[in-house]
Amino acid sequence: MSAHRGRQLANATTALIVVAVLAVLYSLYFARAFLVPIAFALLLDFLLSPLVRLLGKARIPTPAGAAIVVLTLVGSIGFGAYQLGGTAQRFLDDAPQGIARAQAQIGKLLRPLARVSANAEKVAAVAGAPAPSKQPAQVVVVGPSMATRLAGTTQRFLGALLQILMLLFFLLAGGDLFLEKTISLLPLLTDKKKAVRIARDIESSVSTYLIANLGLNIVEGAIVGVALWAIGLPNALLWSLIVVAMEFIPFVGAIIMVGLLSLASLASFTDLPHILMVPGAYLIANFVQGNVVSTMVLGKRLALNSVALFVGLAFWFWIWGLPGAFIGVPLMSVFKICCDHIDSLAPFGELLGARADPTRPLTPSETIAV
Secondary structure: OHHHHHHHHHHHHHHHHHHHHHHHHHHHHHOHHHHHHHHHHHHHHHHHHHHHHHHHHOOOOHHHHHHHHHHHHHHHHHHHHHHHHHHHHHHHHHHHHHHHHHHHHHHHHHHHHHHHHHHHHHHHHHOOOOOOOOOOOOOOOOOOOHHHHHHHHHHHHHHHHHHHHHHHHHHHHHOOHHHHHHHHOOOOHHHHHHHHHHHHHHHHHHHHHHHHHHHHHHHHHHHHHHHHHHHOOOOHHHHHHHHHHHOOOOOHHHHHHHHHHHHHHHHHOOOHHHHHHHHHHHHHHHHHHHHHHHHHHHOOOOOOOHHHHHHHHHHHHHHHHHHHHHHHHHHHHHHHHHHHHOHHHHHHHHHHOOOOOOOOOOOOOOOOOO
């Protein structure tokens, strides 16, 4: 009888876990408009908090340091957008003609295949076999214009950016207040110390990854931009910045860039060598950066295996779309660090990669009163 009750209890526990997981997934998906800005703000807080503490050592109050950092970030974004505004506008104005030229080039490249298909139809007709039937006419439903979609996307982007900047300021201005409040809720001293260590390890890993990856992406974008300029592709500076952004998405970003550069090359050149040189230059730079330079600079800092990385990126892209793909790696790093420090979650951490040392002593600057 007790064994039967034990099985019932185990089944009930499993059912509750499944329901809880499904509830979390549904919440992440349907609340993405609310959660994505918070996730970006938290990651930027991990990145910029050391800078605010550095300003604090120069006797600048934490709220003032947070304002300086956020205003500098806003100024940098505004200056970059202003400088690139004209180039982006010309690119958008030329996009319809470029797409038409790319379609014409693709038609030229596929013309031999079309001839082979036509010859096959003639042979089939001579042999008495029925020729492939033509596709029936289709009704095309015209949706919103490109300008309308861009206006809606821009409005949503600016709203999310404003939320991120405001929340980032409050997080930076609060310093360790949120962490202190969280620690005060934990009953045991060991749990308090573990919470501090988790927070500092997350801050260290995320900031190191973002800074190093940003630097590597800027170098790669500059090299690709110079190569595209030498080849003669228009808007080389804009393409170099797109490369910097797309390189934050492992695997998928490279595929997107190859497709975009191939279309741009088809729209700009007529001879096959020039068409192939554009995506080829990017592929060479991407291969060197991803397989040589990144390994030397980042090493095993995140210690995430490739399979877990790909699955995690696919998950966050499925849940949050393109923004989820951008922050998928840092989010997985945060989850892995939590698993490494919590014994009950240690198997999940081992599945994601080599386990970090959960007993690493904190430096004096990382400690907090518990």
